[in-house]
Amino acid sequence: MGAALALAQALGVNALIAAELLPEIEAVMVRKLNEQMEGRSTGVTPI
Numbered sequence: 001m002g003a004a005l006a007l008a009q010a011l012g013v014n015a016l017i018a019a020e021l022l023p024e025i026e027a028v029m030v031r032k033l034n035e036q037m038e039g040r041s042t043g044v045t046p047i
Helices: 002-010 015-039
Strands: none
Touching: 002 015
């Protein structure tokens, strides 16, 4: 969370707004990552 807030600050995004939006952004990132991992047939179990 600290790195994400630092990035938001560097981009000029209000820290309170960033903290409010980060959980939703993280959820989308996790869903997309899971979709990519399911699409691969490498035989490696996703973490």
